[in-house]
Amino acid sequence: MSPMKLCVPGDKLCSAEDCIPGTGVYLRHGYIYSSLAGYVLRKNEGEELPVISVVRETETQLLPDVGAIVTCKVTSINPRFAKVHILYVGSTPLKDRFRGTIRKEDVRATEKDKVETYKSFRPGDIVLAKVISLGDVQSNYLLTTAENELGVVVAHSEAGKYQMHNMAIGLEALENSSTVLHRILAPCWTTRWCYLMDYLSTEKHLLGLLLPLEDCDNTCEKHVSVFF
């Protein structure tokens, strides 16, 4: 790696005509100055000017920003909204928990008024959500799960038996295993319902049954086929 230049806050890096400011720098009177103590990184985006930014080895505290995908844990529910603690922003863990709210209208994109928070979230669920607003003085971050990739990722049923996994991971693990029949749970996003499926690895078939998580236990008998 080529040696990178060290800089400290207040160092003049270059003029605003040579580079576009990135992170860790600020613009003043037509010049770009560093605002962190770290290394100067110049990246060529391809179009016009390179982007100049200052990076440190250790990442500083990241704040959830509008549009960021966050991982959070449900702490309490209410007929109108669910309160969560934000644990990760993207893939960076936060040192401190931020508080967020998922309103009833933001749980899913269709049939918004028929949402029942009790059926969608329970305290202790891990949810993937997106920040829609920083909120004002009184409220916390506002989050939404009304998109395809968002929703409950890990949940425990009342019996404590089944845990929902990411569907893709579950299927991958099965492809590699040798036994014939598996019963897996695949989450249906935005709710706590899941597919209880029998996977025949020889035939690569998935037979599935849509059930609420609480009813998933070993005595389930009915099967329906699911088309992929």
Next chain:
Amino acid sequence: MAGLELLSDQGYRLDGRKATELRKLQARMGVFTQADGSAYLEQGNTKALAVVYGPHEMRGSRSRTLHDRAVINCQYSMATFSTAERKRRPHGDRKSTEMSLHLKQTFEAAVMTQLYPRSQIDIYVKVRVGLTLHLVRGIIAEIDFFVIVHKHVSIVFQQILQSDGGNYSVCVNAATLAVIDAGIPMRDYVCACTVGFVDETPLADLCYAEENGGVSSLALALLPRGGQIALLQMDARLHQDHLETLIEAAMTACKGVSKVLDEVVRQHLQEASVLTGE
């Protein structure tokens, strides 16, 4: 007054320095691993420890949240054994509150708070005298409310000396290093120095004896590269003709301090990069 001459005829002060000479400045960054940023700074005999946490969600009264920037919360405290007379209340008294407020104003000018709306940055500074941090392997010590988890640090008590002047300046310098260590973006360093005026001569970096010896003292916090003043504080009597000279002397002294702090930061970065193998 017999004996104590603040500025001798040859131009030497009480501790043997010349009028524009600063005290010896030593500093170390990244002293506590559990805080987001920390620094220890010694200027002469005044020693300060600064610790920074943040930015994190607003704690305490949520009504103080600002929608467009971060709130900076400073607390200044003195160790009970640090002054000649043992202080009963380390913080919460008027002087500490005033000092905390000044620190807050200073750092609000330098830290780019608009990057962190609705959050809080905590800066804690503790001034203590008669204590030196030695890096010795394997000893974990607990002192006051600081639990030191960095396993290579031990606290060794020396004899108690008097709290040696220039408290505000030392706090600001230590806090600057701690904020840089925490990776919080700042426009520039903040360097501070206390200057006084004796016999038509400005004295840079006052010590305790000079501060209490009837010298008009002025504390200045400067952003050295732009030459911008973050805070100017004075509560003594000074003729207005001398003000210009005094501020000039203070700015020169601050630029001297900034050179030393710059060295410390660059060295810390180099050491850190060697450890991570870049």
